[in-house]
Amino acid sequence: MALASLNSSRALAYLTERGEDALYAVKGILGGSGSSRYLDTGEDKLAAVQAQLESSQDVERLEGLKRVVAMISKGRDATPYLASVFKLSSTTSLEIRKLVYIIVLRYAPAHPDLALLSINSFQRDLSDPNPLIRGMALRALIGIRLKVVSAIVLLAVSKATRDAHPYVRRIAAFALPTCYQLDDSQYDTLLAHLGTFLQDRSPLVLGPALLSFAELCPDYWTLLHRHFRKLCHALVDMDEWSQPTCAQVLVRYARANLPQPQPGVDVDPDLALLRSALANLLTHVNPAVVLAGVHAHVAVAHTSDMACVIPPLLRLLQGPPEVAYMAVLNVLALSESQADHFTPHLLHFLVGATDPAYLARLKIRVLVRLATEANASLLVQELVTYAQAAAESVATDSMTALGQVACRYDAIAPQALHLLMDVAQDPSLPSRTLSRAVQVLKTLLRVSSDAAAASIVARFALRLFVPLAQRGRSADAPRIRILLDPDSRAAVLWMLGQYCLAPLADETLLTCLVPDMLRCLVAHWAKEPQKVQCQALTLSAKAFVHLDSVGDTAIRTAVMVLHYELLSLGSSSADSDVRDRARFYSGLTRGLFQDDDLTEDTLPDDIQAYLASHRDLDRFRLPGVRLRRAQVQHVLFARDLSETSPLEQLTLASMSTDELASMSSVTDGVHLVGWRQAQLPPWSEPEARPPAIVRMPDPTSLKPHSSVSAQRPSGAWLEEKRSFGSDTVHGDGRHAERVVLEPCVTLSRTRAVPQASARYEDLDAFLEAESNASASDAASLDDPAAEDEEYVVDSSSSSGLDDDL
Known part of the structure; x- marks a missing residue:
C-alpha cells in the first residue's frame, strides 16, 4: 500500500x-x-508609458500602445497619452497602426481637435496598398465626426465606393448614415452611393448597404426593386450581424410590394424565394439570427405554416439563460394564437433547477398558456412542486398558475384544492408563498361545494389567532402556524364572511366560529393593518345581516354588540379607507335594527344601555333611504366583478409582431434604437402593388465580368460565396503589400498549398515579382477585381420567378 x-x-x-x-x-x-500583464496598470507601469510611446523603437512603442489599450479596457482615462499616440499614425508598422486606429476610434468623438492632427495621415492611408489599412483609415476618418471635415469624409467615402476590395467598400457602406449626420445636404449624393453599393456583387457589401438603407430611406422601395431577388439569394452569405436587419428590410419590402399568402392559393414566386432564404436563417448558430428568422417568417407566412419555427425555438432553450428567455418570450407570443403547435412540446418548458427567476417565471406563463384538459392534471402536480423554489417570485407565480389552470378546467379543481391545502400546511413555506396560496384558495372556493368550502374556511380561520388555534387541542399537540401576512388574513376573513351560512357539523360558520372571530378582532383591532380592518368590517356587516337566520338569542346579541363596536372603532380610525367603510356599513345596516325582534327586557343593563346609545345616535343622523334586509344582502354578497383577482397577475397582454420585433415587450415599453424600422407595414392592396417586372434583376450586378470569369473555372464562385472573416482581408494582386495576409480567393485547398510553396523559387524571382508589383501600382481602381465575384447569381436561376411576367 x-x-x-x-x-x-x-x-x-x-x-x-x-x-x-x-x-x-x-x-x-x-x-x-500573456496579455494579462498589460492589465497591470500600477503607477510604476503607467509612468513608463509616455517614454515608451516617445521611443524610436517599434517594440517599445508597441508595448506602450498595448498599455494604453489596456487602460481603455479597464475604464481608465488615457487622455494624457493621446498626443503621443496620434503622432504614431504615420508609422510603417502594421501592428502599431492598428492599435493607433483603435485608440483614435475610441477618443476621436470626445477629442476631435487632437484627432485632426492625424487627418493627413488618415488621408494618405486611404491609398495604402493594404486593404486593411485603407479600411481602418476610413473608419478613423469617419470617427472624427466634425462638420468641418464633412467634405473630406464624403470625398473619402466616394473614393471607397470604387475600391477594389470588398472590405473597404463595406466600411464605406457603413459610413453613409454618419455622412448624412455630418451634412444632410448631401442626401441625394448618399442615395447615389447607396444605389452603387446595392449593385455590388459581394455579400460583404450588400449587408451594410441594407443597413444604411434602413437608416437613410427605409420606405424608398424603388431603390430595392431590381435587387430584391439578388438580396434574397445573398441573405444567407451576409455576415451574422447584418442578417437580422437585412431580413427585416426584406420582410417590410414583401409586405409592401407582394401579395399576402392565402390558404389554398399558390404563393407568389418572389415571396416563396424570400421564405426559402429566411428558412436558412433558422439553422444559424447565432441566436440573434435565428430569432430574426423566426420574426421574419411569422411576418410573411400564413398561420398554418408556422411549424418550421418550432424546432429552432426549442433549440434555443438549451442555450444560455438570456437566449432561452428570448426564445420563451417568442413562444409565449406565438402561442397566443397557435398554442396547438407548442402543446406537444410542453415538457421543454418545465422549469429547471438552474433556471434563473426571470426565466422560470416566463416558463410558468407558457405552461399556463399551453394547458389543456388532457395535461391539466399532470400540470398542477408539476406547478405545486415549484412552491419550494428558492426564489419567492417563482413560488408565488406557481401558486397563481395552479389557480389559473384549476379555474379553466373545473374537473381538476378538487385536486388543486387538495394540493393547495397540503402546501399551506408546510411550516417552512415562505410567508409570501403561503399568502398567495390562501388567495388562490379564496378564488377556487367558488367552484367547490358549500360543505367543502366550510371545512376549508374553518381550518384557515383557526390560524388567525392563537386562542382559536389552541381551542380543543392538547398541550403536546404540534403547534399550528399562525397566518401573519395581511393579504392572507384579509383573504380568510373574506372567505369567512362570504360562506358564513355554509354548513359545518350540524351548524353554520355564523354560529360556531364568527362570534369568536369578531371578539378576537375587537380585542386586537389596534394591531391589525388597514387591509385586515376593512375585511373585519365586511365580515361584521355580513354576519349582522344574517342574524334573522340565527335562533340562539345569545349569539344574536353577541354579534350585534360586536358589530356596533367594530363600527365605532372603524369610524374613529385614522385611516380614511377604514373610516369611510365603517360609515358606509353603519348606514347600510341602520335600517335592520328595527326589524330585529330582540326583547330588551331579557338583556343585561349594560347591553341595553349600549344599544340605546346607538339608537340615539341614529336619531341625530340625517334621514336617508333605509334598505330592506334582502337589499342589504344583495349589496354585501353580490359578486364584485371589478375586483382584481390575484390570478390575473399572470395574464399577459397581447403582444403584436411589431412589439416583439422592436423588443419593447422586453424593455417595459422603452423603444430601442431602430424600433421604427422594426414596425411592419400592412399587406398592400392589389391596386397599390407594383408589377413583378420591376423586380427583374439588374444585369450589371448579376453578370460576372468577362475578364474575371475567364480566369475562373465553372462553379468556383460557390466556394467563395461566404461571409467576411479574418481570412478575407488580403491585398490586391496589383499592389505590393507590406504584410502578406491569407488570401481569400483559392480555387481549392489541395492546389493552394503547392502553389504557395512554389511561388518563389529563389531570391531573384522574389525581387522580380516585387518590381512587377510596384510597376502596377498606377492601375485604375475602377477595374474589376477578383474579390468582386464573391457573390454572383446565375441569371438562369431567376427565370422561374418571371414566368408570370
Whole structure:
C-alpha cells in the first residue's frame, strides 16, 4: 500500500512538472506571461508609458500602445497619452497602426481637435496598398465626426465606393448614415452611393448597404426593386450581424410590394424565394439570427405554416439563460394564437433547477398558456412542486398558475384544492408563498361545494389567532402556524364572511366560529393593518345581516354588540379607507335594527344601555333611504366583478409582431434604437402593388465580368460565396503589400498549398515579382477585381420567378 501511494505521488509530481513546462512554453510563444500583464496598470507601469510611446523603437512603442489599450479596457482615462499616440499614425508598422486606429476610434468623438492632427495621415492611408489599412483609415476618418471635415469624409467615402476590395467598400457602406449626420445636404449624393453599393456583387457589401438603407430611406422601395431577388439569394452569405436587419428590410419590402399568402392559393414566386432564404436563417448558430428568422417568417407566412419555427425555438432553450428567455418570450407570443403547435412540446418548458427567476417565471406563463384538459392534471402536480423554489417570485407565480389552470378546467379543481391545502400546511413555506396560496384558495372556493368550502374556511380561520388555534387541542399537540401576512388574513376573513351560512357539523360558520372571530378582532383591532380592518368590517356587516337566520338569542346579541363596536372603532380610525367603510356599513345596516325582534327586557343593563346609545345616535343622523334586509344582502354578497383577482397577475397582454420585433415587450415599453424600422407595414392592396417586372434583376450586378470569369473555372464562385472573416482581408494582386495576409480567393485547398510553396523559387524571382508589383501600382481602381465575384447569381436561376411576367 505504501509503495503504491509513493508511486502515485511521484506520477502526480511528474505530470504536474510536465504541465508547468508546457504552460511556460505556451506563455513564451505568446509573449511573456500573456496579455494579462498589460492589465497591470500600477503607477510604476503607467509612468513608463509616455517614454515608451516617445521611443524610436517599434517594440517599445508597441508595448506602450498595448498599455494604453489596456487602460481603455479597464475604464481608465488615457487622455494624457493621446498626443503621443496620434503622432504614431504615420508609422510603417502594421501592428502599431492598428492599435493607433483603435485608440483614435475610441477618443476621436470626445477629442476631435487632437484627432485632426492625424487627418493627413488618415488621408494618405486611404491609398495604402493594404486593404486593411485603407479600411481602418476610413473608419478613423469617419470617427472624427466634425462638420468641418464633412467634405473630406464624403470625398473619402466616394473614393471607397470604387475600391477594389470588398472590405473597404463595406466600411464605406457603413459610413453613409454618419455622412448624412455630418451634412444632410448631401442626401441625394448618399442615395447615389447607396444605389452603387446595392449593385455590388459581394455579400460583404450588400449587408451594410441594407443597413444604411434602413437608416437613410427605409420606405424608398424603388431603390430595392431590381435587387430584391439578388438580396434574397445573398441573405444567407451576409455576415451574422447584418442578417437580422437585412431580413427585416426584406420582410417590410414583401409586405409592401407582394401579395399576402392565402390558404389554398399558390404563393407568389418572389415571396416563396424570400421564405426559402429566411428558412436558412433558422439553422444559424447565432441566436440573434435565428430569432430574426423566426420574426421574419411569422411576418410573411400564413398561420398554418408556422411549424418550421418550432424546432429552432426549442433549440434555443438549451442555450444560455438570456437566449432561452428570448426564445420563451417568442413562444409565449406565438402561442397566443397557435398554442396547438407548442402543446406537444410542453415538457421543454418545465422549469429547471438552474433556471434563473426571470426565466422560470416566463416558463410558468407558457405552461399556463399551453394547458389543456388532457395535461391539466399532470400540470398542477408539476406547478405545486415549484412552491419550494428558492426564489419567492417563482413560488408565488406557481401558486397563481395552479389557480389559473384549476379555474379553466373545473374537473381538476378538487385536486388543486387538495394540493393547495397540503402546501399551506408546510411550516417552512415562505410567508409570501403561503399568502398567495390562501388567495388562490379564496378564488377556487367558488367552484367547490358549500360543505367543502366550510371545512376549508374553518381550518384557515383557526390560524388567525392563537386562542382559536389552541381551542380543543392538547398541550403536546404540534403547534399550528399562525397566518401573519395581511393579504392572507384579509383573504380568510373574506372567505369567512362570504360562506358564513355554509354548513359545518350540524351548524353554520355564523354560529360556531364568527362570534369568536369578531371578539378576537375587537380585542386586537389596534394591531391589525388597514387591509385586515376593512375585511373585519365586511365580515361584521355580513354576519349582522344574517342574524334573522340565527335562533340562539345569545349569539344574536353577541354579534350585534360586536358589530356596533367594530363600527365605532372603524369610524374613529385614522385611516380614511377604514373610516369611510365603517360609515358606509353603519348606514347600510341602520335600517335592520328595527326589524330585529330582540326583547330588551331579557338583556343585561349594560347591553341595553349600549344599544340605546346607538339608537340615539341614529336619531341625530340625517334621514336617508333605509334598505330592506334582502337589499342589504344583495349589496354585501353580490359578486364584485371589478375586483382584481390575484390570478390575473399572470395574464399577459397581447403582444403584436411589431412589439416583439422592436423588443419593447422586453424593455417595459422603452423603444430601442431602430424600433421604427422594426414596425411592419400592412399587406398592400392589389391596386397599390407594383408589377413583378420591376423586380427583374439588374444585369450589371448579376453578370460576372468577362475578364474575371475567364480566369475562373465553372462553379468556383460557390466556394467563395461566404461571409467576411479574418481570412478575407488580403491585398490586391496589383499592389505590393507590406504584410502578406491569407488570401481569400483559392480555387481549392489541395492546389493552394503547392502553389504557395512554389511561388518563389529563389531570391531573384522574389525581387522580380516585387518590381512587377510596384510597376502596377498606377492601375485604375475602377477595374474589376477578383474579390468582386464573391457573390454572383446565375441569371438562369431567376427565370422561374418571371414566368408570370
